[in-house]
Amino acid sequence: MKWPLLSLGLLLLSLTVVPWLAGLPLLAALAVIVGVGLATPQRAAVRRSWRGLLRLPLLLPLVLLPLLGGLFLGTPGDRPAGAPLSPAGLLTGTWLALRLLALFLAGAVLTAHVSPYTVARALERLGLHGLGFALGLALNALPGALRAVSESWQALRLRGGLRHSWWRGLRLFLINATVRVVCQGEETLLAAQLRGHGLPERTRPGRGRA
Amino acid sequence: MSSHTLGKERPGRRIRELIYAALFGALWGALEITVGSYLHTLLPPGTAPLVGPVMAAIGLTVALIGRHFAPYRGSLLLMGAVAALLKVIGPGTVRWGPLLGILIEAGSAELVLLLARRPRRVTYVIAAALAVASTLGQRFLLALIFAEGLGTAWRGLIYEGGKMVGLTWAAAILGILLAVNLALGALAGELAWEVGRGAERRLARRWEEPAP
Numbered sequence: 001m002k003w004p005l006l007s008l009g010l011l012l013l014s015l016t017v018v019p020w021l022a023g024l025p026l027l028a029a030l031a032v033i034v035g036v037g038l039a040t041p042q043r044a045a046v047r048r049s050w051r052g053l054l055r056l057p058l059l060l061p062l063v064l065l066p067l068l069g070g071l072f073l074g075t076p077g078d079r080p081a082g083a084p085l086s087p088a089g090l091l092t093g094t095w096l097a098l099r100l101l102a103l104f105l106a107g108a109v110l111t112a113h114v115s116p117y118t119v120a121r122a123l124e125r126l127g128l129h130g131l132g133f134a135l136g137l138a139l140n141a142l143p144g145a146l147r148a149v150s151e152s153w154q155a156l157r158l159r160g161g162l163r164h165s166w167w168r169g170l171r172l173f174l175i176n177a178t179v180r181v182v183c184q185g186e187e188t189l190l191a192a193q194l195r196g197h198g199l200p201e202r203t204r205p206g207r208g209r210a
Numbered sequence: 211m212s213s214h215t216l217g218k219e220r221p222g223r224r225i226r227e228l229i230y231a232a233l234f235g236a237l238w239g240a241l242e243i244t245v246g247s248y249l250h251t252l253l254p255p256g257t258a259p260l261v262g263p264v265m266a267a268i269g270l271t272v273a274l275i276g277r278h279f280a281p282y283r284g285s286l287l288l289m290g291a292v293a294a295l296l297k298v299i300g301p302g303t304v305r306w307g308p309l310l311g312i313l314i315e316a317g318s319a320e321l322v323l324l325l326a327r328r329p330r331r332v333t334y335v336i337a338a339a340l341a342v343a344s345t346l347g348q349r350f351l352l353a354l355i356f357a358e359g360l361g362t363a364w365r366g367l368i369y370e371g372g373k374m375v376g377l378t379w380a381a382a383i384l385g386i387l388l389a390v391n392l393a394l395g396a397l398a399g400e401l402a403w404e405v406g407r408g409a410e411r412r413l414a415r416r417w418e419e420p421a422p
Contacts (some may be wrong), residue, residue, distance in 0.1 A: 108333055132293055137229060138236030138292050165388070170231055171404055178275055178409035179416075185229050186281070192225055 030102045037109040049108040058104065062097045062193060069093020141188055147179035215421045220288075227284040234276025235289035239296025240267045242308065259370050262345040265317050267398040269293065269339045273316065274399060278406030283324060290316025310349050316340040335399035342395030345406070346387060 032072055037046045053059075073089030121132065156162070162169040245268060249261045281287075294312045322337035323329060348369070353363035356391045371383040 061399050125399075128310060130288060131295075134228060134232035134235065134288055134292050135295055136294065137232040138239070141233055142236045142296075145233055146240060149237070171401070171408065172402070174271075174275065174405040175408040175412060176403055179412050181233055182230070182279055182409065182413060188229050188233075189226050192229065 023095070026098055026102065030098060030105070033102055033109065037105060040109065046109050047180045050105065053104050053108065064095035065097040065100070066090055069096065137188065137192075137210055142182065144184050145181050148184060149177045152177040152180060216414045218306070227282050227285060228271040229283045230276055230279040231288045232292055234280070235292025235405075236270055236296060237276075238272045238289055238312075239293035241265075241268055241272065242312065244291055246308065250271070253291050257300070258375055259367065259387060260390070262311065262348070263342050266311070266342045266345050266396040269312065270315060270319060270341050270395065271398040271402045271405075273337060274319065274334055274402030275406045275409070276370075277329070277398065278410055281329070284320065284322040286316045287313075307352055308349070310352065310355075311345060314344050314348055314351070318344045331403045334403040338341050338399030338402065339392045339395035342398065343388060346384075346391060 037043070037050070040046055067090075069092045070085030070090035072089075073092050075088060081154075121136075124193075155176070156169060156173045160169075162173075242265065246261075246265045249265060273286055273293075276289055277286055290312050293316075294309050297308060297312065315413040319323055319337040322340055323333060326333040326337075349363045349367060350360055353360055360393050367387075368380045371379055375383055377383050377385050377386070
């Protein structure tokens with residue numbers, strides 16, 4: 001399943017960086033995405049996330065784009081007499097909507113297979129040791145850090161917020177949040193050191209002879 | 211405990227600094243995903259040239275505070291890389307502008323701190339001011355990468371800037387935008403220095419207190 005997913009990733013990248021992709025190549029891309037999504041071992045998860053796309057905020061642009069394209073794109077001359085919509089604009093809007101749909105579908109297939117931790121591991125394998133470790137750690141520690149910042153903000157709001165002396169209030173809020181984040185960092189450091197991170201390779205726990 | 215010896219006196223210094231860089235990079239990334247998206251959506255279109263510098267100033271404040279706790283060469287770049295990767299993994303499609311923007315801002319600030327060697331208040335202010343001002347040049351870099359033409363980027367900048375400040379004279383528009391960017395950056399650098407020092411002092415007091 002490695003190569004189909006890799007090709008899907010490349011497809012997603014090309015859909016993102018080539019905004020004018022339209023016509024047969026776009027239809028072929030959509031067919032590949034649907035094919036890979038239905039053939040994958042995690043097809044149940046893929047279908048679940050595709051069903052999750054059936055929501056108004058996501059469906060509305062798909063319906064509106066062709067209509068808006070027909071109304072506002074194209075030249076006045078290419079409209080048949082009395083028709084409010086331009087066929088060329090309608091087609092351009094349809095391609096835009098299909099490109100958006102392809103992005104949604106491919107994104108759902110990839111996220112069902114590739115966790116952020118896989119990305120971190122891949123970065124480690126590429127030799128970016130610090131970056132892979134840092135990304136994995138960032139993903140783990142982010143909820144706690146955000147909670148610490150949000151609690152500091154709530155505490156400041158209860159004491160009147162930034163209304164009186166906003167610079168001092170902002171400074172105190174940031175100092176408080178920073179201290180809490182650093183304390184969380186110290187806890188993470190302890191956990192990392194317990195697992196042997198930062199120690200020489202041969203002194204790591206679990207590496208010696210049984 | 212002095213300003214930049216916090217990690218050096220304890221064992222496992224390298225891993226500690228890596229953890230701090232990851233934590234502050236994660237905060238920068240989270241702010242880019244949440245506040246950045248809100249600013250781009252909520253602010254009226256005429257203020258577009260201001261959203262980038264405001265986000266850069268917020269992000270650099272966080273990163274430069276983090277630099278107090280990860281005082282090694284390249285830590286700002288690592289924070290920028292973590293923030294950029296979170297932006298890629300986060301909701302929405304991959305957009306090259308913000309991605310490159312974060313890396314350029316982190317790189318510019320890192321370069322200034324590298325050249326200055328010893329971090330001081332003035333170094334932080336200059337680093338942040340130049341990094342925020344680099345947002346003005348980012349659209350030219352993107353225009354070069356995507357072959358849109360430098361002239362188009364220049365006209366876009368003057369048109370959007372002119373709409374925001376209500377002027378038509380290109381030099382005045384550029385001057386005002388540059389001054390606003392430098393001022394925002396300087397404020398971010400000053401705040402980061404103050405907060406970093408304050409947090410260090412408070413942590414030093416906490417760690418030096420005897421356990422109950």
